[in-house]
Amino acid sequence: MRRNDFDVIVGDYGAEFFTFCGTLARSPTLLPLDYHDWRVILKHYKEDTWNRIKKTYNVPDLAQRVVFMRIDHSWRDYKGELKKVTEEKYPNLLNAPRPINLVEIPETQWEYLIGRWTSSDWQDKSTKNKESRSKQTMSHTVGRRGFAQVAEDIRAENPDDEGPSRNKIDEKLEEQPPKMREMRPVQDKAFVEVVGLDSSGRVLGQGLGVKPITFGTTPKNIESRWQQEEAQREVRELREELRIVREELTEMGTLKEKLAEMDTLKERLTEMDAMKRQIKIITRGLLGRGSS
Template identity: 30%
Template sequence: MLKRFKVEDHMTWVLDQIHRSYHNYRHYLKKIWYETCETTEEARKKIPPNVAEDDWQYLINMWSSPEWELISKKNVENRSKNNIIHTSGSKSFSQIREEERKKTGNDPGRTFLWELTHVRPDGLAANPASQEALSKLKKLYTQMSVENSEMTEDEIFVKVFGPERSSRVRGYGNGVTPKELWGPSSSSSSTVSELRRQLEESKQRQEESERRSAAEVQGLKEQLGRVEGLLSVQMNRFEGLLVQLTSHMHSPAQIERCTENPPSRNGRPRMTRPRR
């Protein structure tokens, strides 16, 4: 390889590619020649072609160890959390980017490349989570273009997917790191973008809380107005009843005269003669 290719300036990428190829081939051996066997002893006798027996026994010992089974279980759990599914098949993102560059003469942006690698021919993403992420990317990209926002595509990706890891950049495939793509300051730039995203989300939560509080206050005011209206109606009704009751009542003098001169049998008031 060193005689046929000039790799001095790309040794890190070459070693990384060799490492990935080795892991992919080992995964193939495990899936086809190890997991199809019912017992470990059966797998030891089933040596794949072009694999030395010592190497195969080493792999069997590694795969059957409790430590490896624990690591495999954890990796399965981590992969299950990644619900974003690409639709590029075995073709790498780098190949798709290069094909698009040759076709249009321009380097495709991250949003457009993400759409190329995650959307099916019918225009939809592979699953709801990917479709939701695509909708967010398109919405933010449109806002950036229409409003002349200072937000970059890289910041859009951070806002939708979170900060980039130090070992890879979304949409660029294997082997590309933030440091190689944006320089040594990429980690600080990603941190600033993440802090900006958190600040914006905090503002949105505060605005939503203020809107809910205003709605609650308005509801309490309306409820208080209804209660005051009911009280006013009840007070007016009570005052009316009080006036009616007062108009039917006799004065104390009338009550006293009626008591002194009770009515006769025929209903006429009795006449009292003065005493001599």
């Protein structure tokens, strides 16, 4: 498996790999559901998961942090999907039977989920989250390929470039079906003024695992880059002005040369006129002597 500069798995098997990771996240016997947060899952469960991944794919250990971020995301999504499906069938969650899936959810884990979903704290949190999602106007997925793979595709198409910018990634995403497009990930002043800066620990349009400090999009870095871009713009304008002045000076130099040539020509014409007058005088003198 190949990873990019941010330790995200990319390449021909990237989508297949993360689909496999999503399957592991939905295995309650491998990653139990009776934990409220991925970070508190016992270490040996995560080690078993990583060993399962290593047996199937040749993944570098440096990619583990990002891989676990994706699994954490899928693990939380799975619990959310279970809750949604269960609520649709059983509005009173306390009456909901334990679902029988391809991978059966242990009784103790199901009891934990029901108890958590029906708690007052969880209900309040769920209501707030629903309100937040209802206000969301931009999607945040590009399907199985992911932002990192989109960026990798652009890099492959333009091997001589330093790397795909957010603008190029944005253009590439426009080729995706409408439902699969992500928000325009353009980190410029207009975008930031409308959407805001990258949230803590994330970079808009780059996918999981990319940190603002690594990508150079912390508020301090962005302000510094804006100042640098402004200075570069001023330098470009000054260079353009200098080019115009040089062209004008060149034209003036050419004009001076032409004027000098005209002055030389006038002098030669004046000399020729003087020579003509002398010739006339001499000619008249010779004619006068002949007649006498």
